[in-house]
């Protein structure tokens with residue numbers, strides 16, 4: 001029950017946020033999240049893009065559009081853990097060891113305006129430095145600290161394209177299977 005970790009992006013605006021929100025989802029996938037949940041505007045084409053990345057590079061990232069606050073309240077009421085990434089929070093390296101891992105976890109990242117209720121509903125408000133910066137950077141550093149080295153060294157067994165890291169040139173292995 002404890003292995004599930006989803007990222008919840010609040011307040012998505014289709015006109016302004018697709019690029020940064022796609023980057024957020026790509027970091028979530030690449031570093032081992034189970035799912036990426038979007039609240040605010042719906043965006044089927046973004047979910048299709050993410051699926052096409054997983055089709056080529058492997059793994060699955062569950063994607064779902066949710067009503068953010070309703071989802072979050074229910075998640076916590078059912079015993080889940082909610083972690084809000086915010087510049088106002090407790091330093092993440094100090095906070096993470098205190099967070100229980102035996103329950104499903106939702107990591108909340110804000111959009112333009114974060115409702116005050118988020119700070120109360122989430123059991124943990126944690127900061128990646130107490131300066132304003134980027135949700136993508138905050139998520140990547142959080143996931144690195146949460147999973148350790150394995151976060152950035154993930155390999156997906158069902159990948160069609162596997163990149164072998166190299167100092168010079170691009171080495172890409174392509175699986176024969178359909």
Ligand code: SAM
Nearest residue numbers: 085086087109110113114127128131133135138
């Ligand atoms: N102005 C917004 C507000 O009302 O708080 C925040 C905008 S910020 C670009 C978008 C999101 O990035 C935040 O909601 C938070 O999740 C994340 N973020 C930005 N700086 C952060 C930091 N220092 N630590 C953790 N998360 C951060």
